[in-house]
Amino acid sequence: MNISCKGKLIDLTTPKIMGVLNLTPDSFYDGGSYNNKDRALAQTEKMLLEGATFIDIGGASSKPGSVEISTDEELARVLPVIEEIHKTFPETSISIDTYRSDVAKLAVAAGAAVVNDISGGNLDAKMLKTVGALGVPYVAMHMQGTPQNMQDKPSYDNILTDIRSFFAAKIDAAHKAGIHDIIIDPGFGFGKTLKHNYSLLKNLSSIKMNGIPMLIGVSRKSMIYKLLQTEVTDALNGTTVLNTVALQQGAQILRVHDVKEAHQAVQLIEKLKYA
Numbered sequence: 001m002n003i004s005c006k007g008k009l010i011d012l013t014t015p016k017i018m019g020v021l022n023l024t025p026d027s028f029y030d031g032g033s034y035n036n037k038d039r040a041l042a043q044t045e046k047m048l049l050e051g052a053t054f055i056d057i058g059g060a061s062s063k064p065g066s067v068e069i070s071t072d073e074e075l076a077r078v079l080p081v082i083e084e085i086h087k088t089f090p091e092t093s094i095s096i097d098t099y100r101s102d103v104a105k106l107a108v109a110a111g112a113a114v115v116n117d118i119s120g121g122n123l124d125a126k127m128l129k130t131v132g133a134l135g136v137p138y139v140a141m142h143m144q145g146t147p148q149n150m151q152d153k154p155s156y157d158n159i160l161t162d163i164r165s166f167f168a169a170k171i172d173a174a175h176k177a178g179i180h181d182i183i184i185d186p187g188f189g190f191g192k193t194l195k196h197n198y199s200l201l202k203n204l205s206s207i208k209m210n211g212i213p214m215l216i217g218v219s220r221k222s223m224i225y226k227l228l229q230t231e232v233t234d235a236l237n238g239t240t241v242l243n244t245v246a247l248q249q250g251a252q253i254l255r256v257h258d259v260k261e262a263h264q265a266v267q268l269i270e271k272l273k274y275a
Contacts, residue, residue: 001213001252003137003181005093005113010053012213012252015266018054018095019047019259020219023077024061040081041088048092051263054114056255057082057107058097062118062147062190074103079110086111095139099123101130108134118143118190120170132178139183139215140170144191154191159199164207171212183253185215189223197223201242204249216246217255219262240265 001012010016021040044055059077060069082094095114096107101124104115113136120140121127131138142163144154156162167184174182186207188197200207201218208214218224224238225231240261243254247269256262 001211003183003213005137006135008091008093008113010093014270015247015252015254016053017051017259017262017266018056018215018253018255019044019050019052020255020257021047021055021057021081022061023057023059023081037081037084041084044085044089044092047259048089050260051266052259054093054095054253055085056095056097056114056116057085057112059103060098068147071100071102074098074100075106078103078107082107082110082112099127101126105130105134108136112136114139116185117141118147118187120166121173128174128177128179132174135178135180137181137183138174138179139185140167140174141185141190141215142166142187147190151191154193154196156196159192159196160203160206163200164209167207167209167212171209183213183215184209185217185255188216188218189221194223194227201245201249204246204251208250213252214250215253215255216243216251218242218246219254219256219258236261244269 002009003012021043023040047055057078059074078096085092085094093114094112095116096104096112097116098104099117099119104127115131115136116139117127118141120142163186171182186200188200219239220232220235224242225235228238236258239258243262243265247265254262
């Protein structure tokens with residue numbers, strides 16, 4: 001199973017790691033840590049050395065209740081860093097984490113090779129056609145509501161069938177918009193209760209779509225540290241456990257803050273798979 005990132009083929013037969021690079025002052029775990037070019041470059045180099053294939057750059061926080069920022073502010077945060085990373089590490093596959101088509105278009109022009117959209121196109125009607133014209137892979141995530149209200153009272157008739165239906169419709173729309181490489185992300189923590197999250201993870205293989213890669217992002221989320229009654233800073237071990245479960249159910253991309261540990265999980269599961 002391959003995806004093409006601006007002509008570079010990436011084989012997802014062996015799962016790959018997407019390292020998170022937040023350029024925001026208010027992200028739930030590392031807000032403010034990498035929001036200048038020097039720190040962003042240093043963190044990028046660290047993640048690449050530890051085994052990251054993708055670097056996912058986001059300029060707008062999507063944590064529950066986050067304040068929406070303007071397009072101009074999002075662009076001012078991400079474009080200089082994308083340009084610098086693309087220049088310094090030209091072989092790196094950069095992903096732009098945005099739900100805005102204007103940001104996606106300019107980010108790809110600056111060097112990004114993947115668009116990662118938390119709304120699956122639901123917050124910008126131009127997104128799918130824009131990505132189709134750009135010719136890059138598209139990550140469509142499932143989210144109920146918006147970051148501002150998604151955790152108010154999320155509810156589903158049946159979370160597994162509801163999400164599978166969402167992806168079936170989204171894949172069809174993406175293909176009609178000219179998107180050749182689509183990746184699905186069930187959106188842990190985005191409009192889902194703790195019970196929803198664990199039901200989804202337990203039955204992850206049931207929402208897989210034939211021939212469509214799946215990305216999983218559980219890294220240091222509240223579904224871990226709230227259950228364990230700890231803090232986000234102590235959620236690495238729990239993250240590795242849940243990443244391992246996801247890999248065993250067929251996840252092809254792990255989106256994480258801690259690349260080394262996720263890469264080790266992939267290596268161990270791959271060895272076990274072929275033992």
